[in-house]
Amino acid sequence: MVLTLISIAITLLIIFLLAKPVGLYIARVFDYQPSKMDKFFLPIEKLLFKIGGVKKDNQSWKQYAITLVGANTFMILLVYLVFRFQGVLPLNPSNVAGMDPALAFNTAISFMTNTNLQHYSGESGLSYLSQLIGILFTMFVAPGTALAVAIAFIRGLTGKEIGNFFVDLIRSITRVLLPIAFITSFIFIALGVPQTLDPTITAKTMEGIEQNIAIGPVGSFLSIKEVGNNGGGFFGVNSAHPFENPNAKSNALQIILMFLLPVALPYTYGKMVGNLKEGRVLFVSMAMIFLIFLGTSLYQEYKGNPALNELGISAEQGSTEGKEVRFGTGQSVFYALTTTATETGAVNTMHDTLTPLTGMLALSNILLNTVFGGVGAGFVNIIMYVMIAVFLSGLMVGRTPEYLGKKIEGKEMKLIALTLLISPLLILGGSALALFTPVGSDGISNPGYHGITQVLYEFTSAAANNGSGFEGLGDATPFWNISTGIVMFIGRFFGFVTMLAVAGSVASKRLVPETVGTFKTDTSLFGVLFIVAIFIVGALTFFPVLVLGPVAEYLAL
Amino acid sequence: MLDILMVGVIVLLAGSMYGLAQWSEGTITKKSGDQS
Numbered sequence: 351m352v353l354t355l356i357s358i359a360i361t362l363l364i365i366f367l368l369a370k371p372v373g374l375y376i377a378r379v380f381d382y383q384p385s386k387m388d389k390f391f392l393p394i395e396k397l398l399f400k401i402g403g404v405k406k407d408n409q410s411w412k413q414y415a416i417t418l419v420g421a422n423t424f425m426i427l428l429v430y431l432v433f434r435f436q437g438v439l440p441l442n443p444s445n446v447a448g449m450d451p452a453l454a455f456n457t458a459i460s461f462m463t464n465t466n467l468q469h470y471s472g473e474s475g476l477s478y479l480s481q482l483i484g485i486l487f488t489m490f491v492a493p494g495t496a497l498a499v500a501i502a503f504i505r506g507l508t509g510k511e512i513g514n515f516f517v518d519l520i521r522s523i524t525r526v527l528l529p530i531a532f533i534t535s536f537i538f539i540a541l542g543v544p545q546t547l548d549p550t551i552t553a554k555t556m557e558g559i560e561q562n563i564a565i566g567p568v569g570s571f572l573s574i575k576e577v578g579n580n581g582g583g584f585f586g587v588n589s590a591h592p593f594e595n596p597n598a599k600s601n602a603l604q605i606i607l608m609f610l611l612p613v614a615l616p617y618t619y620g621k622m623v624g625n626l627k628e629g630r631v632l633f634v635s636m637a638m639i640f641l642i643f644l645g646t647s648l649y650q651e652y653k654g655n656p657a658l659n660e661l662g663i664s665a666e667q668g669s670t671e672g673k674e675v676r677f678g679t680g681q682s683v684f685y686a687l688t689t690t691a692t693e694t695g696a697v698n699t700m701h702d703t704l705t706p707l708t709g710m711l712a713l714s715n716i717l718l719n720t721v722f723g724g725v726g727a728g729f730v731n732i733i734m735y736v737m738i739a740v741f742l743s744g745l746m747v748g749r750t751p752e753y754l755g756k757k758i759e760g761k762e763m764k765l766i767a768l769t770l771l772i773s774p775l776l777i778l779g780g781s782a783l784a785l786f787t788p789v790g791s792d793g794i795s796n797p798g799y800h801g802i803t804q805v806l807y808e809f810t811s812a813a814a815n816n817g818s819g820f821e822g823l824g825d826a827t828p829f830w831n832i833s834t835g836i837v838m839f840i841g842r843f844f845g846f847v848t849m850l851a852v853a854g855s856v857a858s859k860r861l862v863p864e865t866v867g868t869f870k871t872d873t874s875l876f877g878v879l880f881i882v883a884i885f886i887v888g889a890l891t892f893f894p895v896l897v898l899g900p901v902a903e904y905l906a907l
Numbered sequence: 908m909l910d911i912l913m914v915g916v917i918v919l920l921a922g923s924m925y926g927l928a929q930w931s932e933g934t935i936t937k938k939s940g941d942q943s
Contacts, residue, residue, distance in 0.1 A: 415928050423921035427914065434910065451909040455916070761935050832916075839920045847924055851931035 351652065351668075354680030358644075361602050361684070365609045369633060372610060373617025379525045380501045380518065381622065391524050398520050408511040411854025414502055415847045417515040418495055422462055422843070425491060430458040432484040433476075442477035443549035449475070456831035456838075461485055463842035464492035464724060466575075466582030466695050466817035467808075467834060469826045474586070478547060478566060485582060486571055490531075493578035493611075494522035496726030499846050500615060503730050504622045506853025507754055509861070526611070527578055534573040534607060541603070542596035545569035568593055576607035579724040581695025581817045589685070589698040590674050601681055601698060608692045612722035613637075615729040623754055627872035632732060635877040639721050639884070644687045647708040651683045655705055656907045672703025683708060690715035693724030695817025702796075702804070702822040706907065709820070710900035713807055717777070718888045719814045727815060727842070730849050734766055737852075739876065739883040741766075743869050752868060755861040762855055765848045772844050773813055774891045776837045780809035781895070783833065790833075793824035799906060803899035808834065813841035 378385065385391075399406065409417065432439065433454035437447045449457065453470055460467045461484065470476070476485065498518035506512055539545050544565045551563040568584045572594060575582060582588075589595035589604060613633065620629025654665025668679030677685070682699035689696050690712040701712055715721050719731045737753060741763055744751025751758040784790025784805045794801035800822075807820035812834040819825070825834070862868075870876060 412928050412932050416925060419921055419924045419928075423917060426917055430913070430917070451913045455913040459917070761937065764934055765931060836916070836920065839917075840923075843920075843924045844927065847927045848931055851928070851935055855935035 351680065354678060355648075357598070357602070358680060358684050361605055365606055365613055366637070368606070368610060369613040370617045373614035373619075373629070374621055376497075376526060376611075376614055376618040377621035379521055380513075380618075387525070394524055395520055398524070399516075402516060404514075404516040404520075406514055406517050409514050411502075411506060411512050411850045411857070414512050414515050415850045418499065418846065419843050421515070421519075422491075422495060425488065426458045426462045429462060429484045429488060430454050432480055433457055436477040436480045436484075439477065439479050441479035441482070441547070444474075444477070446475065446477045446480075452828040452831040453826070456835040458484070459835045459838050460817065461488035461580070461582060462492055463815050463838045464496055464578070464580060464693075464727065464817075465812060465815040465838045465842070466580045467812055467819065467838065468582055468586070468817070469831055469834075471586035474564065481566060481571065481584065486574065489571075489574045489578050489580045489582070490523050490527055491519070493580065493725045494519045494527060496724065497522040497526065497611070498726070499850065500726035500729045501618075501622075503733065503849055503853045504619055506850070506857040507733070507756070508623050509756070509857050509859075512850070512854065512857065527574065530577045530607070530610065531570075531574040534577065534603065535570045537603060538572050538600060539569040541600045543569045543572055543600065544593050565593065572604075573607065575696060576604045576694065577610055579608060579612065579692050579694040581689065583696065589696050590700070592676075595698055597676065598681065601677055601685065604696065604698075605685060605688050608688050608694045608696070609722070611725040612692045612728055615726070616732075619729070619733075625872055628754075631872055631874070631877045632736070632880070634874075635880050636720065636722050636732070639881060640687070640691050643691070643711045643715065643721065644684065647683050647687055647704075647711050648680060650705050650707045651679050653705075669703075669705050672700040674698060686712050687715065689818055690816060691721040691723075693719060693728055693814055693816045695811065697818050700821045701807070701818060702820050706900040706904035709803060710896055710904075713803070713810060713896070713900065714888070714892075716807075716810045716814045716816045716818075717892050718884055719773070720884050724815060727845070730845065734769060734845075734849060735884050735887070736871070736880060737762070737766055738770070738887065739880045740869070740871065742883060743876075743879055747867075747869065749867060749869070752862055753856075753871060755864065756856045756859045757862055758856075762852050765852050765855075769845050769848045770887065772840065776813040776841055777806070777809045777892075778895060780813070780833055780837050781806050784809070784829075787829075789827065789829040793827060793830060795822045795824060799899055799903035802895075803903065806895055806899055809837060812837040815842050
């Protein structure tokens with residue numbers, strides 16, 4: 351246990367040390383500062399602009415939002431067709447049949463919204479063409495879109511031009527996602543992850559039974575899965591599969607990659623607004639929430655399952671149910687908390703088998719969507735909570751709230767309040783519908799408190815574009831495919847549109863000179879207020895349903 | 908038939924986001940004294 355805790359501490363140290371340099375690099379990319387790498391990147395970008403017929407003019411916030419929704423919708427439709435017709439398309443050596451329409455609908459939206467909720471089994475449900483074009487392509491475009499939105503949002507807050515969606519998308523992919531994914535793919539392959547286009551291997555077991563061993567281009571898939579906070583597994587069991595996460599080193603690298611961009615963005619933000627302290631306050635606040643959640647989860651999980659402890663079963667290794675032996679309790683919990691905090695959705699353990707309070711904290715990470723959050727989308731959410739904290743502090747001191755020298759007025763708060771409300775509407779409304787209809791509740795494999803958590807987790811994962819499954823839920827049905835598909839789409843694009851509108855509104859305002867009465871947002875006091883705002887809003891919204899699910903289960907054990 | 912329905916839902920969802928963008932623009936451009 352001590353060695354595990356030391357390895358977790360070292361991994362976190364690496365992550366925190368990488369945050370600033372990576373954040374400053376991203377800021378340089380989107381400030382269009384000259385770089386030594388321009389010789390390499392500019393010709394590629396020029397070619398892509400030429401192929402796409404991209405005009406690099408600045409857009410208004412509305413043009414930016416409509417372009418991104420339109421482009422993403424076009425790609426969802428394209429990917430939908432690839433899934434439907436994969437049976438007759440090339441690169442299908444295992445003769446995988448076309449997907450059912452509702453499943454194709456769910457999967458296309460899932461991957462284009464950076465959710466990667468998988469209601470199919472990766473290794474047997476998709477052809478190589480679907481894996482490479484339908485999945486791998488979207489794994490670059492979806493986080494690229496979110497990163498572009500975050501950058502446009504920051505530009506708006508600082509009063510700059512919003513930018514051009516296609517230019518930002520292409521730069522996100524060519525200068526951020528692709529280089530990191532390219533290099534780390536080779537590391538994963540060196541660590542034992544397969545990379546091949548050969549068909550599934552058929553082996554004969556010692557009992558004489560034939561067994562199909564799925565392989566494929568896993569290495570190239572794995573790196574972007576993690577660094578893009580995508581999370582969709584090449585294999586059905588995701589990073590619990592030995593080919594997708596062979597050992598402790600690959601496990602640590604996956605955790606680092608999941609965190610890489612979410613922890614860097616506060617520094618990107620600080621750099622772009624001209625005050626690194628603004629970013630550092632957010633970084634430290636979120637790191638504190640994460641460490642509290644992680645510490646509590648490790649304590650709970652190492653205590654073991656009370657029901658099993660009572661039977662006299664040793665809890666020396668912690669609660670090991672549902673965990674891979676090669677990772678153990680500590681690394682499984684660390685991975686679970688990371689994948690939910692960063693809205694990645696990759697799993698190396700089955701979250702269904704976490705002890706109730708650990709499951710609740712993993713779920714809370716997704717519900718809050720501000721403990722770093724997914725690449726880009728999480729950061730936009732964080733600034734939304736910052737504005738709520740600014741607004742509340744303004745109300746308390748009786749001043750019109752200001753942020754970064756701009757007044758935050760009723761019209762911005764109206765859009766923020768609406769964005770804040772859409773999440774519980776999707777999660778609680780969806781869960782209520784599933785629990786009160788047989789088509790939804792039939793999927794529950796473990797009725798009672800745990801069943802409520804299964805349903806709640808599924809809709810939370812869809813709405814926050816996380817994509818991990820609590821597992822145990824029979825979700826491969828038309829009801830779940832269609833309902834979570836709709837939730838993923840709205841959960842993704844609703845906030846993008848409204849928050850870009852907020853950025854556009856703020857950008858058009860005049861700077862208010864700083865006075866002694868101005869509430870500073872780069873101080874530790876503001877950090878505390880920011881954390882309090884997150885917990886007040888989060889607790890008020892979701893605590894009742896958490897009591898019905900994981901808290902009740904904890905008390906019943 | 909189901910394909911048409913699924914594609915229709917995707918287009919409808921995208922259309923609703925377009926409507927949201929229009930409404931958001933109306934919200935942020937409305938002057939503080941406007942009653943409508």
